[in-house]
Amino acid sequence: MRMKDMRVHVVGAGIAGLAAATALARRGATVTVSEQANALEAVGAGIQISPNGAAVLAALGLESQAARLGNRLGAVEMRDGPSGRPVLRLDLDAAGYDHPYRAFHRADLVGMLAEAATGAGAQIRLGHTIGPESPIPDDCDVTIGADGIRSALRARMFPQGTAGADEPAFTGNVAWRATVPLESYPAPMFDGAADHARLFMGPGRHLVCYPLRARGLLNIVAVEERRAWQAEGWMYPDAPENLRRAFVGMGAEVRALLDPVEIVHAWGLFRHPVPDIWHRGTCVLIGDAVHPTLPFMAQGGNLALEDAWVLSETLAKAPDVETAWRHFTAQRLARVRRAVAAAGRNARIYHLSPAPLRRALHAAMGLAGRIAPQAPLRRFDWLYREDVTGGKG
Template sequence: ADITFADGQVERTSFLVGADGLHSVLRPVLNMPAKPFFTGQVAWRAILPAFGQAAPEARVFMGPGRHLVVYPLRGGELLNIVAVEERDAWAEEGWFHADDPENLRRSFKAFCPEVQAILERVTDVYLWGLHRHPVAMEWHRGRAALLGDAAHPTLPFMAQGAVMALEDAWILAASLAALGLDDGPALYQARRRHRAERVIEAANKNARNYHHANPLVRAAGFGAMRLINSLAPTRLFQRFDWIYGFDVTREG
């Protein structure tokens, strides 16, 4: 395949992989354009110095119509914050739309003191709208294939976007090694599509589970989670063993 870059440079390759993300250049070449839709959710993202205070695990704080996730980066040097809110107002897609930290603090002012202390330290924050994109119908054509978000964008509520791309890469390589550059891509799509769609649906459901607005539903749901966690601490996590326990190297 010949690839022409924006500067006019042309490169020839024996196989082309479009691992170029949500706004892939290759995807519309292989598929009809597909318009995303706004989910009614926006997300803020901020990164803070941890000052040695970052807990070693991810923590989720949930409330009516919103939730906040905090987890360490760089071995605990930094603290990553992702805060999601449901709203009717549309927000532009993309990661780098600066917002006023006061808007973030105002949206989570009813949360616990621990959240308030974290958000009080935020000086720079970015806001973006969460959009649903359909899974591509065609992941390959000839000696070209899509990989990761270029093929199957997902909402962030299972934290699997980058992981799915790594799994894709392993299976694509194994499929090409097994059947060659011409027939391998079809095997790759056949082996990956069902899992990708299942993970995406799990992420969609998690978004709904986090944001129960009805106080009775919220009390029942979160109460059941606390009860199960106290009686069988590993039970809640076992329902996602098919995601987090999956070893792609045994599939290839």
């Protein structure tokens, strides 16, 4: 197929959609992005871009912008939540990845990708809704569904009861997200000497935090196991007291992190099976529209970036659209399923109880880290060292 003759419609101006629009427009395609929101506003909070996702940003020519808008995370410090004791330190800087591990405010990352997409010639149409019953536009050659976890295009392509339809199940976990000005904390807590992500593990709950330097914020994500069902989605306000109450059994540092929280949102975590089929006719799904993952590996945005690059490659090389979709799915399916499964396993490790079992596991993790400091990270070489661009950055 000739990319310069191809008309592409991307549904959704999030990370997946904008990265795909940029990659395809730079190959010569005529790209239109439809987004239901009326503006690309500063919604959401922090997002981690690991080396596999950073490889795509570099290949898109965005390394300098990424370095300006995102701050490098040098390590992940894992601690026992109730006692505050160190368990394991994952030294990201010492791992020798080809690309850095960074933290962004989601709005900054989306803004950077939007600028790249329009700079490459893509057109972004805001306030443009495509519902489950909307006809697929007939003025394009291919349609890419990148409209997120509640994908209207997916519902249109795969009605309930058909192969490929999404049938999520509540995991019994509810998450909160919040951002707090760094100035709300005593200087020693986040002095800027070295930005690390901190993970506090406790019985049936955990908390992750890291700085977002470009915005002067601390990003907090906290998860609690519970039986009560909570709706899926990021925009449900909750009372900060509910968050603090859920973590009252954690140590002094966790309580100090949560004390200044004034605005918080909560959402239910659902397990979505990754389907075998990602396409129908001239339409294909990418990112959270087809394989949303639990946040315990911080890979949602990274897998979306990988999808976008691989899709542009397969479209450029395949003789026809059907072949492109088959090659794209074949390249992505096993890797995505492995990442989704790894996230599920992490949830069990983070929330382990009872206390004797948790202490034994933490002791074993700490001993392994002291004997071979890089061994725990090497378990994830298959994830972080993968470069779907072939080193084109």
